[in-house]
Amino acid sequence: MNIFRRNHEGLVSGDAIPLYHNGVFHIFYLTSPPNTVNWPERIRTTWQHAITKDLINWQELEPALVPGEGNAIDKDGCWTGSAIYANGKFHIFYTAADLDSKYQQKIVHAVSDDGISFVKETTPCIVADADYYETVDWRDPYVFYNEEDACYWILIAGRKNNGPDTRRGCIVLYKSQDLYKWKHYGPIYDPGYTNVTECPEMFKMGEYWYISHSRFSESGGTVYRYSKSPYGPWRTPKYDGIGGRRFYAAKSAANDEGRRFYFGWVHERATPDDKDHWCWGGDFCIPHEIVQRTDGQLDFKMPEEFNECFTERVDSLFKRQQGDININDGSITVDSIGKMSFGFFDIKEAKYRFRCTLTMDDCRDSVGIILKSNEELSEYYLLSLEFPMQRVSLTKFPVPMDPYWAAASVAVKDFSMAEVDGPRVCEKSFNIENNQAINLDIVVDNGIMEMFIDDKVTFTFRCYRDSEYEIGLLVQDGKGKFDNIVFQK
Template identity: 30%
Template structure:
C-alpha cells in the first residue's frame, strides 16, 4: 500500500480515530492496535496531516498506565481546547482485571490535559468517574465533549447501556454536564432510541441550520450512521440513506476545515489477509468527505486530495466512449485490453436504460471476465454490492456453488439508480478498495485474493452505454516532508 491518502502504522493497525483540527492541521489521535498476545495495553498514538494525503507519525500520545491501572487500555474519547488555552483529552479507561457491579470489565471516563500543544499529557485521576445509576458499568465509554454556546456549558455524550431492558435494545447515549471540564453532573440521556445494543463513538455538530448526530452500531449492521435535526436537542430525523459506508468502514468521527467536513474511520482487515477471513477490529485509516445537500442530507465521497494523487492517465487502459452493451435477456461484458496496476483510480460514466436489471464494473478480472471482483449496480433493488467469482463452493458438484449467497452480504449499499447517466469511481490501493457511486454513496472494502487483473464493464438484462472510461495511476513523486506546518510553527515559537 502506498500510504497516500490512507494510513497504517508500521507493524500495527489503526483503531478508532479521535480527530482534532487546529491551525489548518488535522491531529488524528487513534487507538494503536498491535494484536500482541498477551495484550500490552492500548495507547493513543497521533499522526498529523495538512493535506489529507501525507500522514506524519508523532508516536505515542497517551500511554497505557500499566497492567494494574484503571487505564491499562485507553479507548476512544475526544479533544477540546479549554478556556485556559490547554488541550483537554477525555478518554475511556478500561482494565479487563477490574470488573464492575455487573461483572464486566469496568469502563471509566478519564481526563488528561496538555499545556505544550498536545506534545505531552498530564493525567487527572481525581476527575475519573464511572457509570451513573441506571447504567451498566461495563458500557461507559467514548466520551465526546463539546461547548454548548446557548446554555454556556460543556456537554459530554457517553456510549452507555441501560441496566435493565431487552438485551439488544438497551443502548443509549448518556449525557453529563460541566462548567469547568473537571466536575461532571449526570443529566437526562441525550438520545435513547431503544433500538441498538450500543451507539459507539458518538459525536454531534452543527453545520449551517442543521445539527447532526453520528454514531456507530453493531446491532442490525456493523456501520456508522447519522441523524439530523434543527436542534441539538432533537427530535432526530432518519435520512433515507443513513449510513456513511458499509461494513468495512467503522467508528468514523469528523473534523471540519474551511467549511468542509471530513470523516476519519478505519477499513477493517480480514483474518489471514483472505477474502474469506473474518473481519477484524482495526485496520487502515481512511478519510471521506461529506457534502451537505439542500435538504440537509449528506453525501459522501473520497477527498479531492486523494483523487488528485492519481494524475497520470493510463491511455488505452479503459473502454472506448460510445460502447453499447445491449442484451435484453442475457449478459454481456467488455474487457480492457491491459491489466490495471495494483494501485489505480478508475472513473466510468455510463447511461443506464430503463428496465435494466444489473450492470457494473469488474475488478482484477481474468482476461475473459469470468473470474473477478464485481461491483454490481442493481437498479430494481436500489443497491450497490460487492460480489466475486468464483464464489465459495461447498462441494465438487455444480449445484454446490454458493449461488444462494448472491454477494458479500455485509457489503451492500442502498442508493437510487434511476435510468440515465451515472458515474462509478473506484480507488484501489493494494488490498484497499473504495468505490463511489455518483459522488454520494461509498462502499469500502478489502480485496486480498486477486492481486492483479483486468477491468471490465458488464450488463445483465438491459442496455448500458459507456460515455467515458478512464484509468489513472500515480505519477512518481518526491519524498513527503517529515514535519507538518503545525510542527514548524510550534518549533518556531
C-alpha cells in the first residue's frame, strides 16, 4: 500500500499547499521540528515539497522555505500559504510568524525560476490594517487569478476588530494586477459564527463558485460554501464539511482534465494514547476527489488511482457473536428485528481496504460497520447508517456516562471521560431508503481510518489502541444485507 503520509524523515506533516503545473501536482506542506509537541515550538514549521503525476508515486524535493534566524520576520515559522505559476515564475505567498512582533503574522512573497529554490522577500507584502482587523490572526494567504475580474485575488484568514470575540473570523480579499502591489477590498466572507477561518481557498467549477476554510472551534474540520458569484452570498450545503473533524486544513487543485482533489491531513495526539490531547499536524490522508452535483453541491470519493494501492485479495472468515446472521455465497444477511446482532471478520492485517454493498429493510435504528473492537463490543468505533435520523455517523464507544452513574454501575468497567470530539466523532445527514444499495469503501492504515460512503460522504479518524478485532458488522432493530465483500492489501 503506497499512500503518501509523511516525508522520508517521518516528520509531523500538515497543511497541504497544492499546485498543478505542466502535468505535475506540486504539494508543498508544513513539517514541525523533530520531537516537538507543544506551542510554540511545534509550529516553527518548514515548507516541504513533493511532486507526483499520478497521486501514488511521489518524489520528494528540497525544502522550499525554512524559518529565518535572529530577527528575521519568519523566525518563528513559515506557516501556511499558497503557490501559483504566473509570468514565467513560481510565486509563493506564505505566513511569516514572529511571535515577538506587534504583527505576529504577516504575508510574505517568495519567488522561484524553477519551482524548487525560492527567494523570500525581506519585508511583508500585506500586514493587517488595525483600523479593520486584529493584528494577531492574519494568515494563510490563498492567491489565484480571477479571470472574470481580470486580476489576481488573495484571500487571507483574519479577524475583525469588533463584534463578539468568538465570532470575528472572516476571509479578507485583496486584489492586484501584478502580484506585487495589493489593494484592500474588505471581507468577502464574514459569516459571524467562528473564531478564525483558517486556510481559505476559492475556485470555480461550472457556473458555481466555492469558498472553503477550516475551523478549530465549533464543530471543527474543513467546510465549504457555494454561490453563483465570487462575492456571495455563500450558502451552506446539505452535507456540510469535507471529511469530518479530523480531516483538516484541506486545500484543492485541479488537473488538466478538470478533476479536482482535496489534500488534507489527520491529527495525531501528543502521545500514542486515545485519551491524550490532539496536536497540530499528523499524517496526510487519501486525497478526496470532488464530484459536483447539478445543484452545485459537492460529493467526495476516493480517486480511482488508489485501486493500484490494493491489488492483493485477503481471505477472511466471519465470526457470528450475537443474533440471527446467515452467510451464503459471500453475502451476509442479518435479521435483527427488535434487537442487536453483530459479528467480526478474522482479518489480521494492519493495513487493508474493505469494500461492500449494504442494503437495509424495515430498519428502526441502524446498520453499520464495527472498527477497532474488543470481543464483547464494549470498546469500539461504529460507522452507522441510521434510517430514522437519515444520518451517517462514526461513534466512539464506550460513550461517556455521568460520573454518578458510572460509579454506581458495576457493569461499567472503564468510565470514559468526554473529550473534544464528543462520542459521535463524525456525522452528516444522509438520504437512506429501504433496499437502497449503499457502497462502503474503508481504508485502515494501522490507526488511521478513512471511510468513503457511497461516493458522497467521507470520514477520517485516528485510533491508537490495540484491538482484538479490526472490523465487523452490526445491525440494530432492522434487517441488513452485506454483499460484494472484499478485503485487499
